[in-house]
Amino acid sequence: MLAIVGTIPDQNFPLTTGKVTLKDNKICIRGKHIHVNRGTPALLAAAVKTAEALGQSEPFGYLIGDIGLGEGSRKLYEYLTGNLGQSDFSVLTFHYLQPDVDWHNRVLFAIEEMTKQPVLIADAGFMYAAKMSGQSAVYDLFTPDIGELAFLADEAAPHPFYTRGFILQDENPASDLIARAYKYKNAAQYLLVKGKEDCVANRQNILATINTPIDDAMEAIGGTGDTLTGIVTALIGSGMEIGDAAIAAAKINRLAGHYARPTPATQVIEIIHQIPGALQEILL
C-alpha cells in the first residue's frame, strides 16, 4: 500500500490518518471532506484517480492542518517518528510540510526501523528539508519544478527563495541543472522535473524528455505539479519501475491537462477528472 504525508490549508484540521477516497470534488478521510484545490489534497485526488484506474486500493493519508506556522507539521512529524517504524507501506510520499531539518532527520530514522524499506518520494517542503539535510540520495524520487530544480542545483541555497541568480536564470537548460544537482549530491536516485518540457533523469542519464502535448497555460495552473506527484506515486505503488513510472506519469499528466483544454484560469480539479482517460491512452 502507498501512503501520502502532507497538510491541509485549515489550521483547525486535526491530525487524521486513514484511507482516502474522492467524492464530489472532495477527498474523504475518516468522515472528513476536504475541497481539492491544490497542495496535498490535489496530490491525493490524483493518486486516488490513478489507483482506481489501475484497480489498486486507495492510498493511505497522514494529514494535518497547517497554514504555514509549522505547528501542524511539527505535530505530524512527531506522530510519524512514533508510528512509521511499525508500518509496512511499499511507497511513502512526503509533500507540503514545513521544512524542518531536525524533524526531517528524525522521520528518516523512523523509516529505517521499517521491516522493508519503502520507495521514498519527496516533493514540496519536505524535498526542501531533504536537500538541506544533505540526505537527498536516500530518496528514490524527487519531483521538482524547474525553479525547484535550480534550488537543488544550487549547493549553497537552503530554500528556493535563496537560489542564486546565475543558476536561476531562464537560459540554464534543465540538463545542466540536473548535472549540477547530482554533482553536489542534492538529487534523489531519480528526478522527475516538471516544466515546459518534463524531464526524467538519474545520476547517469536523462532518461526521457516529454514535451507533448504542449499547453503553455499548464505552468500557471496551481496544483499541476501536485497531480504529477500523485500519479507517479500511484504508478510506483502498482509495481512499476521508478523510471518507467515517472515517464508514464509525465505523459498522463500532460495529456490530462490537454484534455481539460486549459487556460491560465483553469482549476486543477478539472485536470484530475481527465486522469483516467489519459491513463487509458498512455498505458492500456
Place this chain on the structure above:
Amino acid sequence: MSFFGFLKSKKAKKSSETGNDRGIFVFEHTSEVIRAESVLKTSGWKIRVMGPPPEIRSGCDLVIEFPLIEELNIVRTLWVAGISPRKVMPVSNTLLQPVDLFQIKDFGQYLMVRAANMKLTVEKKTLTIVNISGGGCPDVPYLAQEMVGKTLTKAPSPREIGHTLCGYALQLAYEEMKRKCSP
C-alpha cells in the same frame, strides 16, 4: 571631499562590506519577520531581509539585517509594535541574498509573474488573480485559497497572511505584478 572625509568613507565602506557594523534579528516565525520588516521600514530604518547564517538555519528562515549601532532604538521600535526578536547577534558570515529575479510570461489575456519558486497569474482586463502555483511551504495552498478569485486590490497580500519563505516569495511576485499592472 577632504582627506579625512575620504578616509572615513573608505573605512565605512570596508566595515559595511565585512558586516562588522551589521547585526541580525532572528525571529520565531517568518511571519514575524515580515511584520517587523514592515514596521521598521515604515519607521525609516535601513534594514534588509536576508537569509540566516548557516549556524542558525533550521529550515524556513529569514532574518533582518540592521545597523548594529542602532540596536537599542530599533528594538524599541519593535517592542512598541509588540514584536520581540528571539535572538540578536552580530553578522559574522556572508548572509544569503533573497531572490531578486523575476520571470514574466504574457499569455495574452493573462499575465504571470514568477519570483523564485512562486507564480502568480492575473487576468489583465479585470486584474483578478486566477491562479497561484509553485512553492512547497504549507501556507501556499492557504494563500491560494484566500487570494484566487479576488482582484489585486481586494485580495489580502501574502505579507498580511503568509508565514513562510514561499509566502514571502509570493509577496515579491505580487508586488511585481502590481507594478506591471499599475497605470
